[in-house]
Amino acid sequence: MAEEEKKTPEGQQPQQLEQQAQPTRPAPITNPKLLEAIAQFKSETNRVNEIKFLQEMLNARYLVPVIMETPPNETMKPGERVSTRVAFQMLTNDKNEKFIPAFTDQDELVKNTVQPRHQVAVLTVRDFAMVFSQNPICKGFVINPFGDNMCLTREQLDARGMNHSSLHEDVMIGAEDSHITGKCRDGRTVELFRDGVWVL
Numbered sequence: 527m528a529e530e531e532k533k534t535p536e537g538q539q540p541q542q543l544e545q546q547a548q549p550t551r552p553a554p555i556t557n558p559k560l561l562e563a564i565a566q567f568k569s570e571t572n573r574v575n576e577i578k579f580l581q582e583m584l585n586a587r588y589l590v591p592v593i594m595e596t597p598p599n600e601t602m603k604p605g606e607r608v609s610t611r612v613a614f615q616m617l618t619n620d621k622n623e624k625f626i627p628a629f630t631d632q633d634e635l636v637k638n639t640v641q642p643r644h645q646v647a648v649l650t651v652r653d654f655a656m657v658f659s660q661n662p663i664c665k666g667f668v669i670n671p672f673g674d675n676m677c678l679t680r681e682q683l684d685a686r687g688m689n690h691s692s693l694h695e696d697v698m699i700g701a702e703d704s705h706i707t708g709k710c711r712d713g714r715t716v717e718l719f720r721d722g723v724w725v726l
Contacts, residue, residue, distance in 0.1 A: 555648060557586045557630040564674050580686060583669070583678070584651050588628035589635045591615040591644040614657065615644065616664065623665040625677060626657065630670055637672035651683070 560582040567579040593613045616624040617640065628649070629635040635646070649657070654667055658680050666679035 555587055555589050555631060557582070557588075560586045560630055560669075561674075564669070564676060568674075586630065587648050587650055588630065588667075588669070589632070590626065590628055590647045590649050591635075591638060592647045594645055612647070614661065614664075615640070617668065617671055619677075624663055625666050625668040625671070626654070626661075626664060627671045628654075628667045628669050634670045634673055654680075654683070 560579075563575070563579040563582040567575040592615070594611075614626050615638075617627055618624050627638065629638070638644075658664055658666075664680075666677060666682070669676040669678070
């Protein structure tokens with residue numbers, strides 16, 4: 527008589543549970559449809575290609591360099607929440623206008639030698655609405671500034687009804703070998719990010 531297979535109380539095999547317990551890594555950000563639409567729009571500027579570019583721009587998710595800053599506070603009590611300020615990198619054009627760089631993928635992001643040491647947030651076009659409201663000096667954002675260099679101002683987004691957002695969400699991502707630890711006010715060190723995956 528064959529030996530009965532051991533199962534968990536929920537009826538799942540131990541091996542299945544083991545696989546489910548493994549942390550999943552976020553899929554890399556790539557925007558092939560947007561890159562294709564940009565190339566078509568640049569090669570032949572017409573209304574059809576413009577609409578396609580705008581649609582793919584709206585659907586895309588972008589890698590945006592940021593610096594997370596925690597202001598020092600000696601009176602901080604153990605266990606008290608720490609407020610973190612997110613500072614966005616900005617590039618200035620020849621008219622002294624400031625734009626937030628937005629990259630379509632990792633290959634474009636590594637071209638950013640202006641601010642090589644940074645963290646990365648994932649934003650959509652609608653997320654930029656909140657960023658603009660908190661950064662009045664920001665003129666807009668620029669897609670792949672060291673490649674395609676597609677500048678979009680907040681006025682252009684407003685004109686197309688794209689500069690409005692009732693929901694804001696950003697996600698910190700990293701490479702597979704990324705490790706992030708946080709230092710608490712009481713001196714404790716807490717691991718936040720291990721091998722490119724959140725551990726909290």
